[in-house]
Amino acid sequence: xxxxxxxxxxxxxxxxxxxxxxxxxxxxxxxxxxxxxxxxxxxxxxxxxxxxxxxxxxxxxxxxxxxxxxxxxxxxxxxxxxxxxxxxxxxxxxxxxxxxxxxxxxxxxxxxxxxxxxxxxxxxxxxxxxxxxxxxxxxxxxxxxxxxxxxxxxxxxxxxxxxxxxxxxxxxxxxxxxxxxxxxxxxxxxxxxxxxxxxxxxxxxxxxxxxxxxxxxxxxxxxxxxxxxxxxxxxxxxxxxxxxxxxxxxxxxxxxxxxxxxxxxxxxxxxxxxxxxxxxxxxxxxxxxxxxxxxxxxxxxxxxxxxxxx
Amino acid sequence: xxxxxxxxxxxxxxxxxxxxxxxxxxxxxxxxxxxxxxxxxxxxxxxxxxxxxxxxxxxxxxxxxxxxxxxx
Numbered sequence: 262x263x264x265x266x267x268x269x270x271x272x273x274x275x276x277x278x279x280x281x282x283x284x285x286x287x288x289x290x291x292x293x294x295x296x297x298x299x300x301x302x303x304x305x306x307x308x309x310x311x312x313x314x315x316x317x318x319x320x321x322x323x324x325x326x327x328x329x330x331x332x333x334x335x336x337x338x339x340x341x342x343x344x345x346x347x348x349x350x351x352x353x354x355x356x357x358x359x360x361x362x363x364x365x366x367x368x369x370x371x372x373x374x375x376x377x378x379x380x381x382x383x384x385x386x387x388x389x390x391x392x393x394x395x396x397x398x399x400x401x402x403x404x405x406x407x408x409x410x411x412x413x414x415x416x417x418x419x420x421x422x423x424x425x426x427x428x429x430x431x432x433x434x435x436x437x438x439x440x441x442x443x444x445x446x447x448x449x450x451x452x453x454x455x456x457x458x459x460x461x462x463x464x465x466x467x468x469x470x471x472x473x474x475x476x477x478x479x480x481x482x483x484x485x486x487x488x489x490x491x492x493x494x495x496x497x498x499x500x501x502x503x504x505x506x507x508x509x510x511x512x513x514x515x516x517x518x519x520x521x522x523x524x525x526x527x528x529x530x531x532x533x534x535x536x537x538x539x540x541x542x543x544x545x546x547x548x549x550x551x552x553x554x555x556x557x558x559x560x561x562x563x564x565x566x567x568x569x570x571x
Numbered sequence: 572x573x574x575x576x577x578x579x580x581x582x583x584x585x586x587x588x589x590x591x592x593x594x595x596x597x598x599x600x601x602x603x604x605x606x607x608x609x610x611x612x613x614x615x616x617x618x619x620x621x622x623x624x625x626x627x628x629x630x631x632x633x634x635x636x637x638x639x640x641x642x643x
Contacts, residue, residue, distance in 0.1 A: 276589075276590030279587075309604055309605070310605075316601075
């Protein structure tokens with residue numbers, strides 16, 4: 262069968278469907294954190310090289326999303342939230358998504374290596390591998406800790422950005438990765454508590470479904486407490502400054518308060534106010550990460566003017 | 572069959588084809604831009620020309636001994 266004789270039921274894939282394969286909304290977090298990693302690095306980068314570097318990281322992230330959609334097409338078809346994605350809706354063939362994912366992975370890694378350095382390219386390749394193989398193929402369907410370990414792939418972009426500029430890995434880039442890594446569980450699980458999902462029907466072990474919401478609340482609190490020292494440790498590195506210090510103190514207190522509210526209450530109280538505390542914790546988590554990285558960027562800008570820093 | 576034949580596939584895939592055109596043009600622009608930046612970052616453009624692994628003494632700076640350049 263050629264493409265020209267597709268059955269009437271299948272809609273022709275538009276350019277938008279192929280872009281949807283790359284999960285553009287997830288890409289925005291990747292671009293932002295990678296950009297901060299690149300800007301706060303002590304080595305100046307030519308603006309065009311920086312642009313190409315960030316583009317490669319974004320495309321690499323998109324490629325891993327396409328591979329994720331290829332592998333997960335069966336469960337995406339079952340779940341309501343994902344049933345309209347390009348593959349389950351029949352607009353894009355699974356083989357196309359696989360081909361696009363592999364091709365863009367290769368392109369982005371090689372171009373990043375040629376434009377900047379091979380450490381950055383290697384880290385990008387590792388990120389794609391970790392998301393597509395370790396998270397999607399291996400962990401997602403086998404353990405309720407899937408999003409914790411899989412979160413590493415979402416945490417790596419600032420380290421790649423830093424490597425584009427410096428060609429190395431230092432404590433600063435490790436701590437930026439650790440910050441996103443520790444932030445992911447309370448962020449994701451507070452969402453998982455109030456969003457009605459059908460992961461159970463699709464056979465994906467989510468903590469809320471395998472161990473219940475009480476255990477999930479405990480996990481949120483535990484990871485929140487572990488997140489604080491990571492956030493504060495960045496203050497003592499070369500990228501820390503007064504703006505970051507103030508932001509970290511305020512946001513840690515605020516997020517801790519929000520997580521505490523989620524932790525101390527039971528299901529009855531949560532259902533009584535339609536999960537207001539959980540929704541609030543989720544919103545605070547978004548502000549938490551955004552403001553931490555924005556503060557790092559502001560401190561870097563201040564340092565170039567000879568102000569800020571310690 | 573004339574050369575002007577129109578198939579409904581052409582209209583159906585118009586958006587995709589233009590999309591691909593934009594992606595390819597952007598890629599060409601990217602590689603061109605990278606080349607320009609990388610060559611300019613060398614400072615002395617002759618360094619780039621001597622990159623072809625064939626020693627061309629005419630390209631070497633007058634004040635540098637040929638042996639040093641050849642070793643690079």
